[in-house]
Amino acid sequence: MATIRNIVLVHGGFVDGSGWQGVHEQLTAVGYQVHVVQNPALSLAGDVAATHQILDGLDGPAVLVGHSYGGAVITEAGNHPNVAALVYITAFAPDKGESVNTLIADPPPGAPVPPILPPQGGFLFLDRTKFADSFAADLPASQAAFLADSQVPWGMEALEGVISEPAWRAKPAWYLVATDDRMIPPSAQRAMAERTGATVSETPGSHAVYVSRPATVAAVITQAAEGRNGNA
Secondary structure, rough: OOOOOEEEEEOOOOOOHHHHHHHHHHHHHOOOEEEEEEOOOOHHHHHHHOOOOHHHHHOOOOEHHHEEOOOOHHHHHHOOOOOEEEEEOOOOOOOOOHHHHHHHOOOOOOOOOOOOOOOOEEOOOOOOOOOOHOOOOOOOOOHHHHHHHHOOEEHHHHHHHHOOOHHHHHOOOEEEEEEOOOOOOHHHHHHHHHOOOOOOEEEEEOOOHHHHHHHHHHEEEEEEEEHHHHOO
16 A cells, blocks of 8 residues: 555544644654544534545545544544545444444443533533543643533534444554543453454553654554554
8 A cells, every 4th residue: 555645633522623733743744744624523424524525625545543432433434535544543433333322332340431421402521520530641730621621512413323334344444542541441442443453553541642642643643654564
């Protein structure tokens, strides 16, 4: 597979695309064209459409990257003809007929329970007092507090969106497991990565590993762009 120059980054729930800044800097510094999708997180279909809008404008093939819920988005949006490879960053990787809701319905015994508050008008938030410990334990306290205070409402329809055809069945995938994640248990990450047939790397890091370890994340994306296996 020829080296790819386009990278498209898709964020997860409760946050926006600005968290990709460090990864963006790492990749653009070595010549990649990087695009950040500001998915509305209202519905899976809407977020797929937002991702397709970026993909439609590219001049060649791309690596499509998703963090957390963004993994569900890229699983559906990755069927776009401009997508050559998929990268999951501590992300959900649903199969056909699955949604984020089905993947979180039966957590492993003893797994941490994300501090998701009861829905408010069809949207979810994390308890801001527990945000740092669950989502961003390896970030400076001030940065984690800002993420908690600037949460993006996550629509219930996004969690309920069902995958019609998982792109990982037809396209190569890479997966970065964050071993200190308290939102998606590492065991669940490994299980999803295994069934996708992904090339798997592991790193210490919280759920916000894309913010705390941008060089590690960028290295996995580079592997995908270059079509090679190995550990980040």
